[in-house]
Amino acid sequence: MPAAKDIRVLVVDDQMSIRLLVRAGLQQIGFTDIVDAPDGEAGLKALLDRPAHLVISDYNMPKLDGLGLLRAIRSHEPIRKTGFIMLTGRADTDLVQRAVQFGVNNYLVKPFTVATLKAKIEGVFGPLT
Numbered sequence: 001m002p003a004a005k006d007i008r009v010l011v012v013d014d015q016m017s018i019r020l021l022v023r024a025g026l027q028q029i030g031f032t033d034i035v036d037a038p039d040g041e042a043g044l045k046a047l048l049d050r051p052a053h054l055v056i057s058d059y060n061m062p063k064l065d066g067l068g069l070l071r072a073i074r075s076h077e078p079i080r081k082t083g084f085i086m087l088t089g090r091a092d093t094d095l096v097q098r099a100v101q102f103g104v105n106n107y108l109v110k111p112f113t114v115a116t117l118k119a120k121i122e123g124v125f126g127p128l129t
Contacts, residue, residue, distance in 0.1 A: 003129045004030035008051075011036040012043035012069065013058040013087065018110070022056055022087070025114045029121070029128065040064025044072050051079050054124065056108070059088035059095060067098060074103045083124040087112075 009031055011022045019036045026034050035052070037043035041063040047055065055073065059066035066086050074080050086099045089110045096107055105124045108117065122128055 002125050005032045007031060007053045007125065008033040009035070009054045009056060010043060010047055010052040011056050012038075012040060012061070012066075014039055014061040015058070018058065018087075022117070025112075025117045028114050029118050040066065040069035040072075043069055047073065047079055047082065048076075052082060054083040054085065054121065056085045056087055059086055059090065059099075067095075067102060070099065070102045070104055085120055085124065 009026055011019050011034065013019045013022070023034050023036065035046060037046050039061045040057070043055065043057060044064065055069070057066045057069055064072070066088070070084055070086070073082055073084060083105050084103070085106045085108050086104050087108045087110065088095065099107065106120045108120045118128065
């Protein structure tokens with residue numbers, strides 16, 4: 001059972017308001033090591049500079065979307081095992097199937113609650129302490 005404070009999280013979303021909401025939810029759960037990026041390209045660079053244990057990424061972003069980011073992470077050996085939760089306003093089955101095909105660990109639909117966020121993270125890491 002990992003402690004939330006021991007998990008480094010990268011939040012990637014082109015909307016600052018969503019990044020702040022996710023950060024606030026993570027902090028309520030007990031996460032302290034949280035960084036964010038405004039798009040997939042910046043997220044990938046941040047991850048390569050300093051790997052995280054978990055990426056929570058929006059699907060629909062400029063430059064590099066969530067699926068592109070997921071594919072880039074899964075194809076780069078040093079970071080390929082990084083947990084990945086896709087965050088989107090679209091609960092579209094085609095998108096979910098493609099994300100699963102590329103190795104997504106979980107899926108979170110906006111709007112979300114802190115309890116749902118925690119459950120999705122625990123679906124990746126197991127119960128948090």
